[in-house]
Amino acid sequence: MKIRNMTIDDIPAVREIGNNSPELSVTEENSPFWSTERLVGWVKAHQDVMLVAEEGGEVVGFQITNIHLPSKVGYLSDLVVDESARGRGIGSQLVELTLEKMREMGVTYVYALTQVENIKIHNLLKKYNFDKCKKMVWFEAQL
Numbered sequence: 001m002k003i004r005n006m007t008i009d010d011i012p013a014v015r016e017i018g019n020n021s022p023e024l025s026v027t028e029e030n031s032p033f034w035s036t037e038r039l040v041g042w043v044k045a046h047q048d049v050m051l052v053a054e055e056g057g058e059v060v061g062f063q064i065t066n067i068h069l070p071s072k073v074g075y076l077s078d079l080v081v082d083e084s085a086r087g088r089g090i091g092s093q094l095v096e097l098t099l100e101k102m103r104e105m106g107v108t109y110v111y112a113l114t115q116v117e118n119i120k121i122h123n124l125l126k127k128y129n130f131d132k133c134k135k136m137v138w139f140e141a142q143l
Ligand SMILES: CC(C)(COP(=O)(O)OP(=O)(O)OC[C@H]1O[C@@H](n2cnc3c(N)ncnc32)[C@H](O)[C@@H]1OP(=O)(O)O)[C@@H](O)C(=O)NCCC(=O)NCCS
Pocket: 021, 023, 024, 078, 079, 080, 081, 082, 085, 086, 087, 088, 089, 090, 091, 092, 093, 113, 114, 115, 118, 119, 120, 121, 123, 124, 127
């Protein structure tokens, strides 16, 4: 397994994995994951940490972030490992490398939003010293 930067060519595989994950939270084009247009712009900008985990030439997981350098705030937007590849440390390695890259970029505060009952991601985040804070409600709008 290797972890590398996401490219435009990875987007179909990333969307396939993202769209099969009911744990994600956005509603676009009737799917729970980001549109192709949005992901293309995101990858092309080279501003955020966007990683894929690859096994045998196939994308099996990814981590997407939003990084705001003026405030030094980073958001772990989406972390997903394909169901077939879970429980083998891939999610942990994606988060570890993401945090390392964020630190190198100068980020000093990192947060994540999760569904209340998603124990797996809660356990994973606790492993990396994230504290569980207040329960919030996700609101969304298209502009
Ligand atoms: C959460 C997710 C990314 C974990 O990926 P993974 O590759 O299976 O994770 P790892 O094997 O590295 O496990 C990391 C930690 O997660 C927790 N975890 C993983 N599977 C778990 C399970 N079945 N039950 C409870 N905790 C679990 C553990 O703390 C584990 O650490 P440990 O092995 O040292 O105990 C994966 O389950 C997933 O893609 N889920 C659907 C998408 C999702 O919920 N993303 C987060 C949205 S906010």
